[in-house]
Amino acid sequence: MTDIPRTARPTMKDVAARAGVGLKTVSRVVNEEPGVTEDTISRVQAAIDALGFRRNDSARLLRKGRTASIGLVLEDLADPFYSPLSRAVEDLARAHSTLLFTGSSAEDADREQELVLAFCARRVDGLVIVPASEDHRYLEPEIAAGVATVFVDRPAGGIDADVVLSDNAGGTREGVAHLIAHGHRRIGFIGDLPRIHTAAERLRGYREAMEDAGLPVHGNWVSCGPTAPGRVRAAVESMLSGPEPVTALFAGNNRITVTAVRVLADLPSVVALVGFDDFELADLLRPAVTVVAQDPGQLGRTAAGLLFQRLDGVAGAPKRVELACRLIPRGSGELPPVP
Amino acid sequence: MTDIPRTARPTMKDVAARAGVGLKTVSRVVNEEPGVTEDTISRVQAAIDALGFRRNDSARLLRKGRTASIGLVLEDLADPFYSPLSRAVEDLARAHSTLLFTGSSAEDADREQELVLAFCARRVDGLVIVPASEDHRYLEPEIAAGVATVFVDRPAGGIDADVVLSDNAGGTREGVAHLIAHGHRRIGFIGDLPRIHTAAERLRGYREAMEDAGLPVHGNWVSCGPTAPGRVRAAVESMLSGPEPVTALFAGNNRITVTAVRVLADLPSVVALVGFDDFELADLLRPAVTVVAQDPGQLGRTAAGLLFQRLDGVAGAPKRVELACRLIPRGSGELPPVP
DNA sequence: CTGAAAGCGCTTACAG
DNA sequence: CTGAAAGCGCTTACAG
Numbered sequence: 001m002t003d004i005p006r007t008a009r010p011t012m013k014d015v016a017a018r019a020g021v022g023l024k025t026v027s028r029v030v031n032e033e034p035g036v037t038e039d040t041i042s043r044v045q046a047a048i049d050a051l052g053f054r055r056n057d058s059a060r061l062l063r064k065g066r067t068a069s070i071g072l073v074l075e076d077l078a079d080p081f082y083s084p085l086s087r088a089v090e091d092l093a094r095a096h097s098t099l100l101f102t103g104s105s106a107e108d109a110d111r112e113q114e115l116v117l118a119f120c121a122r123r124v125d126g127l128v129i130v131p132a133s134e135d136h137r138y139l140e141p142e143i144a145a146g147v148a149t150v151f152v153d154r155p156a157g158g159i160d161a162d163v164v165l166s167d168n169a170g171g172t173r174e175g176v177a178h179l180i181a182h183g184h185r186r187i188g189f190i191g192d193l194p195r196i197h198t199a200a201e202r203l204r205g206y207r208e209a210m211e212d213a214g215l216p217v218h219g220n221w222v223s224c225g226p227t228a229p230g231r232v233r234a235a236v237e238s239m240l241s242g243p244e245p246v247t248a249l250f251a252g253n254n255r256i257t258v259t260a261v262r263v264l265a266d267l268p269s270v271v272a273l274v275g276f277d278d279f280e281l282a283d284l285l286r287p288a289v290t291v292v293a294q295d296p297g298q299l300g301r302t303a304a305g306l307l308f309q310r311l312d313g314v315a316g317a318p319k320r321v322e323l324a325c326r327l328i329p330r331g332s333g334e335l336p337p338v339p
Numbered sequence: 340m341t342d343i344p345r346t347a348r349p350t351m352k353d354v355a356a357r358a359g360v361g362l363k364t365v366s367r368v369v370n371e372e373p374g375v376t377e378d379t380i381s382r383v384q385a386a387i388d389a390l391g392f393r394r395n396d397s398a399r400l401l402r403k404g405r406t407a408s409i410g411l412v413l414e415d416l417a418d419p420f421y422s423p424l425s426r427a428v429e430d431l432a433r434a435h436s437t438l439l440f441t442g443s444s445a446e447d448a449d450r451e452q453e454l455v456l457a458f459c460a461r462r463v464d465g466l467v468i469v470p471a472s473e474d475h476r477y478l479e480p481e482i483a484a485g486v487a488t489v490f491v492d493r494p495a496g497g498i499d500a501d502v503v504l505s506d507n508a509g510g511t512r513e514g515v516a517h518l519i520a521h522g523h524r525r526i527g528f529i530g531d532l533p534r535i536h537t538a539a540e541r542l543r544g545y546r547e548a549m550e551d552a553g554l555p556v557h558g559n560w561v562s563c564g565p566t567a568p569g570r571v572r573a574a575v576e577s578m579l580s581g582p583e584p585v586t587a588l589f590a591g592n593n594r595i596t597v598t599a600v601r602v603l604a605d606l607p608s609v610v611a612l613v614g615f616d617d618f619e620l621a622d623l624l625r626p627a628v629t630v631v632a633q634d635p636g637q638l639g640r641t642a643a644g645l646l647f648q649r650l651d652g653v654a655g656a657p658k659r660v661e662l663a664c665r666l667i668p669r670g671s672g673e674l675p676p677v678p
Numbered sequence: 679c680t681g682a683a684a685g686c687g688c689t690t691a692c693a694g
Numbered sequence: 695c696t697g698a699a700a701g702c703g704c705t706t707a708c709a710g
Contacts, residue, residue, distance in 0.1 A: 008483065008484045008485060009484045009703095011702090011703055011704080012703070012704065013703080013704095016681095021680080021681085022680060022681035022682075023681075023682085023703095023704085023705095024680070024681050024682080024705085024706095025679090025680060025681070027704075027705065028679095028680085030704095031705090035679060035680085036679070036680085037679065037680095040679080040680085052480040052483075054456075054459065054460060054480070054481075055460060055703090055704080056460070056462055056702090056703055056704065057457075057460040057461050057462075057704090058397060058400070058401055058406060058460075058461050058462050058703085058704090059401055059686090059702070059703035059704040059705090060703080060704050060705070061397070061686095061704090062395075062397055062398055062401055062686050062687070062688090062702095062703085062704075062705095063685075063686045063703085063704050063705045063706080064686085064704090064705070064706095065686080067397065069440075069461075076426065077416075077422055077425045077426045077429060078422040078423045078425065078426035078636075079422070080419050080422065080619070083416055083417040083418070083419065083422045084417045086416045086417065086441075087415065087416045087417035087443060090416060090441070090442065090443060094442075099440055099442075099457060099458070099461065100440065100441055100442065101408075101438055101439065101440055101441075102425075102429070102439055102440075102441045103429065103433075103438075103439065104426060104429055117393075118396075118438060119438070120393065121393060121394060121395070121396040121397075122396050122397050122408075122438065123395055123396075123397050141391040141393070142393075144347065144391075145347045145348045146347060258619075258620065258623075261623060262623065265623065279619075279620075280419070280597070280618075280619065280620070281597065281618075281619070281620045281623075281624070284597075284600060284601065284604065284620075284624055285620070285623055285624070286625060297417075348687095350686090350687055350688080351687070351688065352687080352688095355697095360696080360697085361696060361697035361698075362687095362688085362689095362697075362698085363689085363690095363696070363697050363698080364695090364696060364697070366688075366689065367695095367696085369688095370689090374695060374696085375695070375696085376695065376696095379695080379696085394687090394688080395686090395687055395688065396688090397687085397688090398686070398687035398688040398689090398702090399687080399688050399689070400688090400702095401686095401687085401688075401689095401702050401703070401704090402687085402688050402689045402690080402701075402702045403688090403689070403690095403702085404702080679710105680709105680710085681708105681709090681710085682708095682709090682710100683706105683707095683708085683709100684705105684706085684707085684708100685704100685705085685706080685707100686703105686704085686705085686706100687702105688701100688702085689700105689701085689702085690699105690700085690701080690702100691699095691700085691701100692697105692698095692699085692700100693696105693697090693698085693699100694695105694696085694697085694698100
């Protein structure tokens with residue numbers, strides 16, 4: 001035998017030596033290319049089995065140019081909102097015989113860039129990105145080099161690229177209009193950091209709905225900031241006190257909604273509530289929680305679908321797809337105003 | 340200039356040509372190896388910047404042997420139980436400058452194998468696997484070739500390998516004993532498919548707790564099967580009817596618990612409930628739901644920690660780590676029996 | 679039908 | 695301090 005190689009793995013060269021054929025013949029058998037005698041095939045196959053040969057796809061793909069892998073960067077793999085999105089991307093990747101790298105940016109622009117560039121350094125064919133950064137010009141050379149890139153949930157910053165969004169402003173308008181239709185005139189809005197695109201859009205939707213109904217928005221009816229429970233609690237309490245207390249709340253995302261439910265459960269007042277984003281068990285709470293639901297799975301499917309279209313050679317200007325939201329009345333949003 | 344290459348990407352060769360130096364010198368500069376003149380460095384750096392060169396890590400790693408990537412295979416990326424596990428694995432991977440491939444087996448043994456072997460074909464350094472298959476002998480050649488492998492949540496089948504588990508039997512014993520301590524004598528168990536290791540262990544824990552208390556287990560007090568809501572609903576209804584109706588239920592996982600809560604909410608009877616697995620908002624339901632909680636993040640951290648120990652060269656016999664569960668009383672498990 | 683040579687984009691081992 | 699040659703494990707392009 002030959003001396004022990006660095007890795008214990010047999011290569012095509014080893015198989016060729018053992019079968020007494022050329023390297024290319026092994027390659028033909030492994031890839032099921034035509035034009036090899038039955039007899040040769042079985043000799044090669046015997047050598048493959050004896051040595052336990054398994055092709056090194058990394059080496060193969062280096063030679064072929066494509067890596068048959070894509071990267072997914074999102075805020076947090078563990079956030080229930082994003083997991084159906086990841087799963088949808090994964091399902092499309094599988095359907096295209098593509099492997100998936102994943103990474104969480106933790107809402108940190110540097111970490112996003114680090115992950116994205118690490119994926120690019122592995123020469124992924126494409127990227128699906130839920131942006132944390134506001135400036136994606138660092139991606140220009142990669143996109144120019146042919147890395148297909150689709151942004152999802154939030155648009156890219158500083159570059160023009162494919163993006164799939166929910167209709168955040170429209171969904172919020174509908175949710176707030178729903179509260180207005182149920183008699184509310186003083187409605188509070190508690191949102192995420194306004195530098196986040198979705199948060200800014202939802203705030204815009206709230207203001208538009210109030211304006212459309214000819215309602216004023218008092219200064220302390222709007223609170224934007226981190227989703228930390230303490231901040232949200234303080235915002236709710238502040239909106240419910242003072243001379244012009246709100247009778248209804250619109251919560252800007254699922255974490256804020258859940259905190260609002262907890263806070264309201266401890267208070268004597270009856271306050272109507274509509275939340276952006278659906279969440280599990282919303283229907284089991286009392287009152288059940290009315291929400292404006294996005295479809296994170298559909299967001300992921302649409303984004304990945306667009307990505308694979310690009311990888312299949314569909315050219316053209318960057319696309320912007322906006323998915324509708326759906327109001328789900330369950331009880332908390334239909335409570336009448338209590339002065 | 341040279342003719343247009345297949346890929347638009349500049350390589351070290353291009354950088355070397357432009358800087359008027361050898362290939363190895365470019366490699367030295369890119370890898371910040373010592374022994375290059377300041378002057379040469381700046382010439383190379385200028386060429387790198389001008390061409391927008393970014394090293395191809397796939398090629399690099401092919402030469403180096405390690406791929407600095409690991410694969411994670413679990414049942415479903417979108418299952419809230421597994422997302423903190425994934426996130427924990429991801430965090431450790433990042434700390435070890437390692438990229439993470441992920442894939443969902445969807446509880447399908449073939450799909451698990453397909454994913455695992457695809458990761459191995461890319462020559463991942465290691466694997467973290469939540470098994471769907473009951474036979475992992477297909478992994479023997481890979482493990483022999485040096486792929487570090489850690490199983491988590493359920494043990495491997497047919498091979499001896501590192502594994503990190505929750506104490507499923509012990510946790511269930513504690514949960515059932517808790518119901519017994521609150522006066523229950525007729526307690527039902529609704530579990531997942533018994534071919535799933537965790538489901539079998541939890542059933543064992545239930546039987547042991549009943550036996551320890553000298554209580555009989557009637558035939559229709561135990562129902563194992565898919566977690567489909569219809570099946571669970573039928574099981575609950577069956578256990579609550581007949582001559583010996585149960586006064587308490589133990590639900591074998593989070594999905595079953597949630598369905599049980601829904602079913603019980605529609606019924607007039609007051610039935611105590613303890614569920615295996617914690618879930619969000621369990622404390623907001625009325626009654627709040629008592630659970631036996633695992634720590635999926637800890638499961639992931641422990642498994643990934645073990646994996647990177649192996650990759651750092653820690654040898655020795657396969658390890659089996661069992662993590663304790665924690666009973667969290669919230670109300671539903673402290674309800675007294677109502678005949 | 680089969681295989682030797684060159685190459686994918688890097689690093690290693692060596693020589694100057 | 696610098697670089698030409700060989701090699702990681704495959705595929706491509708070509709010749710026989």
